[in-house]
Amino acid sequence: MQSEIIQSLTTNFESCAHKTDEGIEFWLARELQHLLDYSEWRNFQKVLLKAKTTCEISGNSIPNHFVEVNKTIEMPKGASKEIDDMMLTRYACYLIAQNGDSKKEKIAFAQTYFAIQTRKSELIEQHLLESERVQARQKLASTEKELSTVIFEQTGGNQNFAIIRSKGDKALFNHSTAQMKNKWGVKNKPLADFMPTILLKAKDFATEITIFNAKDKSMATEHAISNEHVTNNTSVRNTLISRGIVPENLPPEEDVKKVERKLTANSKKSLKDNTGFKDGAGN
Numbered sequence: 661m662q663s664e665i666i667q668s669l670t671t672n673f674e675s676c677a678h679k680t681d682e683g684i685e686f687w688l689a690r691e692l693q694h695l696l697d698y699s700e701w702r703n704f705q706k707v708l709l710k711a712k713t714t715c716e717i718s719g720n721s722i723p724n725h726f727v728e729v730n731k732t733i734e735m736p737k738g739a740s741k742e743i744d745d746m747m748l749t750r751y752a753c754y755l756i757a758q759n760g761d762s763k764k765e766k767i768a769f770a771q772t773y774f775a776i777q778t779r780k781s782e783l784i785e786q787h788l789l790e791s792e793r794v795q796a797r798q799k800l801a802s803t804e805k806e807l808s809t810v811i812f813e814q815t816g817g818n819q820n821f822a823i824i825r826s827k828g829d830k831a832l833f834n835h836s837t838a839q840m841k842n843k844w845g846v847k848n849k850p851l852a853d854f855m856p857t858i859l860l861k862a863k864d865f866a867t868e869i870t871i872f873n874a875k876d877k878s879m880a881t882e883h884a885i886s887n888e889h890v891t892n893n894t895s896v897r898n899t900l901i902s903r904g905i906v907p908e909n910l911p912p913e914e915d916v917k918k919v920e921r922k923l924t925a926n927s928k929k930s931l932k933d934n935t936g937f938k939d940g941a942g943n
Contacts, residue, residue: 727747829851
């Protein structure tokens, strides 16, 4: 396929994209019909039906990707008429292209176009989720540092922080820190580096409450702050369990330090790729 044709088709497909008020991108089936070179709506409906079936077989909800709507079109002599149409997500368009006749140039293009666009969306979502987890880990580290300072200032003991944090882990997981490390296969690294985002945020929330109450009630002993921390982690655990989330049964995630390094490397690569220079001479 010639580059001029590819550029033209790309422009056509992107210009037909719409967005909902919530910013969700979609295409209209009647417009996609013509983009894919189907002259008859009834013939295109057969492809739509196949795409819906594929969507259902793949475990996705049809109404989430294929939304039936009505559209008013202008008729001769100032009259108007309502016709059936459909709002399609990017994934729905991909399935339609996959179920079309790949011998048609425009369909062959659409198969690649929507596959790439869908993959881009997945990569963006993955990046956002990984960034959220890294930020949650950094926030927990900051909160725990603050708790350590509060404990030292109010009890005079540096060793008390490790004891109190360990008791908090036991209350949150119903397992000791060592038991959870063994369960998750963690060696010589902090348990928190392997926690899913929801547990990082849960642990951070419990720790924030401990800091607040330790200051507000002027707790001056390891025993008092430990009891407070255990109570807060137990309350957070009960909330999670009430919503069907058992902390110790969640699988560990990739070492957050590796995720952070990967995100940093990808960010540097993206900046380099977007400078337009291949070397120091600008060639």
